[in-house]
Amino acid sequence: MMVKVLLFTILCYQSCAEIIQTQTDHMCELILDTKILFIPANETWSSSEDPCVVYKCLKTFENENKIEIEKIECNITCPEDYVYKNSTKDCCGSCYATFCMLDDVKHKIGSIWKSDNNCTVNECVYNSDEPYVTSYKKSCPKINSCELESIEVKDCCPYCNSMKSMRKNLPLINEVKLTNRDKYRLHPCLRECVEGQELTCYYEFVVENFQTMSKACYNCPSNMTDCYKPHCIPADGMMRSITVVNRMMPGPNIEVCVNDTIIVDVKNHLMSEGTSIHWHGLHQRNTPYMDGVPQITQCAIPVGQIFRYTFRADNSGTHFWHSHLGMQRGDGVYGAIIVRKAEELNENLYDYDLSDHILITIDWTHLPATSIFTSHHHSGGSNKPPNILINGRGKYFGNLSLAITNNDEMVPTTTESFEEFETTFNIENVEETTTESINQDEHQEVINRSSRSISGAPAPVQPPEKLGNPSQESILVPFEVFNVVKGFRYRFRHINAGFLNCPIQLSIDNHTITVISSDGNALEPVEATFLTTYAGERWDFIVNANQEVGNYFIRARGGMDCDERFTSAFQMAVLHYQGAPEEDPKEKPSYDMKREGLALNSLNTGSGQETSITAAELKSYEKKENKILKPEPDYKFFISYDFYGKDNPLFHVENLYGFNQVEIGRIYTPQLNHITMQMPAKPAMLAKGLLDSTFCNESSLLSQGINCREVFCHCTHVLQVPLNAVVEMILVDEGFTYDANHMFHLHGNYFNVIGMDRLGTNVTIQEVKELDRMGRLRRKLIDSPQKDTVTVPDGGYTIIRFYTDNPGMWFLHCHIDFHAEVGMAMMLKIGDYSEMPSPPKNFPTCFDVSSDEDREKRSNSNSLKFSIFLLFIQVLLY
Template sequence: MFIKCELIGFIILLSSISISHTLDSYKANNSSNYNANFPHPCKRKCVKNSKPMECKFTFNVEWYQTMSKACHNCPHQIEDCFLTDCIPGDGSYRSVLVINRMLPGPKIEVCYGDEIVVDVQNELIDSSTTIHWHGHPQRGSPYMDGVPYVTQCPIQPGTTFRYRFPANIVGTHVWHSHLGMQRTDGAFGAIIVRTPDDINPHKDLYDYDEHSILITDWMEHTGLHKFLSHYHSIGDNKPTSILVNGKGKYLRFSQKDGTEVFTPIERFVVKKGFKYRFRLINVSFMNCPIEMSIDGHSFRVISTDGHDVEAIEAESLVSYAGERFDFILNANQTEGLYWIKFRGLMDCDERFTSAYQVAVLQYSNSSSVDFPEGDVDYQKTLRKGLQLNSLNKGLETADIISIPQLKSLNEPDLSLKPIPDFQYFVSYDFYKIDNPHFHKNGLYGFNEVTNNLNKVLTPQLNHITMKMPSTPLLQNRHRFKPDMFCNETTVKKCDKDFCECTHVIKIPLGNVVELILIDKGFAYDANHPFHLHGTSFRVVGMERIGQNVTVQEIMDMDKQNLLKRNLKDPPIKDTVTTPDGGYTILRFIADNPGYWLFHCHIEFHSEVGMSMVFQFGEIHEMPPVPIDFPNCGNYLNSPISQFNEPQELASFNQSESGTDHPWWYSVFSGNEKSVKVNVFVTFSVIFLKYLCV
């Protein structure tokens, strides 16, 4: 009997190794690199009642270079610009931080209900990273939100972090790095979640859904170089160019025959007589809203930030950093080539850099190498006619389409009830204060610097600069005491002195929240797009009051019922702007327990603390920490003697990881491979135990 048991045990061991090897092989085969010629299997027609797929991707994050050796003779031989690993950009030679040596990075295209699995491999030399899935609220999976020190630790160089979450939000979204200036340098890409035709309210309005437009402002230096130059010296913060799907014309290249060439621009091919769904994604990082128009064509906007709206026609639209708009183009004009024009506003306008870009709308029977007639410069990118989402305008302006005027196709929900459960005002502006990060009082304080170019104002929310904790809020929530957080009621004299703390607002789970954003507008004629993690919101109001406005003025108007609200069918978004000298009113339900970042989506502003965190619910209402979830934090030279006993160390590790599970948890936790192997081995051992007794 003993020999038989030994033999059976040996067979079980070999079988488990075989299963492990098989699953490893499956993983490798299913994580291959895909491209236009070999599309990912999850990019498919979505069919009602079909089985969801597990969609695996591998993201290699690394520093790279535009116009690298991979580009060979680009742009003199234009075909070289499309070679593998060639990133031409706008022709400028600069460092980039990219995924899989692509700009934009890999597009994720899945069906509603699929599971997205992304292994992020940090191959950076000197930096950590994270990836945020902008537009996905991560209901039930808050640890996958990708915000350093809020939902996770940064991914260290040489390590891999697996993001796994369901594709449960339909529409056009974007992924991007959420650490430092990495989005600025190219770490971004599209996420498209489609539905079966049966539940697509716009399916009869278009024939093809194949074009995505990712637009971003761009410059000749890395984001960090620009940031340090601006905040510590006399450098500016103005982008010089715009990219469309990573392409653009900016730098001129001289040919031997005396002519000049540019790097390639993007082309979108259409067939006459058909209607196309375009998905516009703004991944800009500076104060550079971008206006888009198409020569000879208008378009119908059908969705914003992944949420469907009643189709509305416009001649042009303005998008801000983080926003997405889906529109339908009717290819009903004379076959030929037409300019698609992108015009930079605010810090990109004619007062500063006149940043613009073009792409080509190419009818299928037209030339694939020629360009539309007429040269384009900044002034010629202006398009008259009805505009959606105009800069610093709201419901007070009659000849535009303001965001609250879009009509959501979603049914009214509890967030639209007359009186919210929780109302909160968030005001902001730039302030002339001694921010010690950039102006040290007594040495080079704000008023001690004589060169105005060396003065930088500090953007704040409710006069508070956000200080991120040293360890993730969500994972280590039991460590944080209420007095470790702050808000405008717990700090004093912040309108005169610099205040920096971990800015957290606690909201009871399930409350209907009304957030009133106030852009006071005293310092600059600026604009700030804001993004809320963890949930979408209804945009129920937006109006510009004047050149500037005070918080008290808005509060008084609210008491007198003078703030305009659409509580019938307002659009649903996750990113929105506020007119300078005005307000925007948001409504949402705080029903997704966790810690959720709310921040300006201009990279420089977010990096210097223009953000805050909303805590939805009590800490016991938040999902448990995943097993083996990586942790981090300060180390302040604790006496080593406290770790002498193995029992104490084991207890410490258990409490630090936030996990306290029964014996069977490890059997059914982990990735797909470990679960199958664990289950096989566990039940085999049980069988062997009873056989050998």
């Protein structure tokens, strides 16, 4: 392993020493680092600091002593599967095996495998340079509430076969008191899926105004168990009014098997507004009236009324339900719909797919969302979410989180240390604590910075209190905990229910994640460190519990309006290994992220990057027929958007407080093809042809001589396409105003994401059309991933394609509620009315209530501002 090289004699090697030849016959004398050393004749000596330098005392022919110095060079080449390691004592190291041998099979260090009918878990570990196999019996998750006869064994672990329980007549669901998430695990439809065994699954949703930290929370969070009491919604410990279903947030999980029939009776117990529920990700084939979009597929459910949704769960995957009215989703009306099937693609990659591993994030404000909406749009109030919740809970550090990054000492590391924390860090007066924390001026600067728009457009100064000082409770509220057992792999199902512009970057300390599905469609697995998700998206990933038994942070970091320029919003949950202490990880909760690694679906990032992968670059694993493959689509639409400085009469009144008249509270309007969507006066699916004369789009308006770049266009934006066509949409974020990001959700259909790129900080629609004409918009048709919600990079484009085989009126919109609500939306009319299913018998209507439009018609029947005689579709043929 070593080669000796004679360096030189007598001379000093490096800066080592002064060498003195002795007068005696027996010794060489050497001064090394001020120490005098005697080396006996014909012997060697080496320094502990550099064992590779060897001093040798030699006798010369003249019988004099001299010192020869040798430098040893080590051979560091090792055989395959061995790795060279330096020695701490000797000059040269050794080659060490990087694998364990068990039954003549090599296993890499760190790998985990099962044997003995999956009952034994083996791991190749490393200790004192020797890899060895450690084995332990698989420990199984506990089974709650299962009758003895229904317990079966699979993969060495007992599980509850609910189908068996079903046959034994579990209590009817409305007889079970469904007061919190755990109770929904008793629902008979949550079961092992068996092909051909479909059920009808009934749920009752009561939508009502409620409150976080209500009296149902008793002494939460000082008494932690109180935070889990029925109807206790701790959120982040900050009191506010909310809107929720069944006094839960997130609301009840609907977990069914593919082709089950879902029946949900939605009771509107709100005080003063309608409601409706959209089943996001489910396509409502043959049931377009159940899509839950007020004014498109139904009338909003009036106060005090019940509406019954009935539809088939015909596409499997991780989906979610949420209110599609106003800001109700942001106030708490959201929950998971998980549709499983007997054989899942990628199921060989994980051991468990449990209700416990549904992970829903939402951006969170401390005032009701409508209040934030009106304050932002009418008086320049902040639209930046100060916090994020994971499964409806989390801590809130508020302004403290800005200071935490400045002073590492002043952070509570466990939920118990609040008092200690409080004594060193005055919560009420952040700036007075120490010289290292931010002072009053800096604090004001942080606040000012927080409210400044990036584009430099005037933005009002946000009063500090609006960021919200955390209450004592807000730091004590327990983090959400996800339990795992070392040696197993878990399918996590993530839903981003966000309503503002706060993309979430997820990561798990010490772990990577393997992404296997998005929006209900299987993907070729990709192992990544970070996953960014946008409002309305769902991503499934596998977490391999292969680290030391312990507690690790699952981190959700906000981007865009939640990033360090504004609120630095973040939240944590805990990945808890069985056997680890019941406590939070030792790391400090912080917005900071020092980790590096592959990032998936990153914010405003184009394709072809080394460290990130866009959604368009993922590969579909689905085995369905891909109907979009033809080189040229049948219909191609360019949809461009930006924020425009127009006198939008919803927020500005010319000559009173016009866009150019005011400095504070000036609102830029997001529009699709320069049109603000006006929701139809009557639900379009029900009114059928009655409304067609009010529909508009870019070409119909142009044909009337209306240039929407100059005037404010506000009409029912509709694109019409026939059945069985391939439609391509090129979504372009021109990105001149603000450095923003929008994500689009299409109802009723999947689309293939066939291209995505960022061309610069901004781009015009003309430039994109020109690139397309020259064939320079990259498209990947084969194996392109299917989704229903996708981001568009700012200053770039996303190309989607879909096949029109689901007739109906389908909403296409930005999934940021503040944008959709001000008209960043349009409707797709797929097929003719005659091809759409008829509404269910006795389907409620609201036609007898007159609308603004009816009134306008009566008073001015000949001059409807943007009326169009017939709607023709602009087809851009190439």
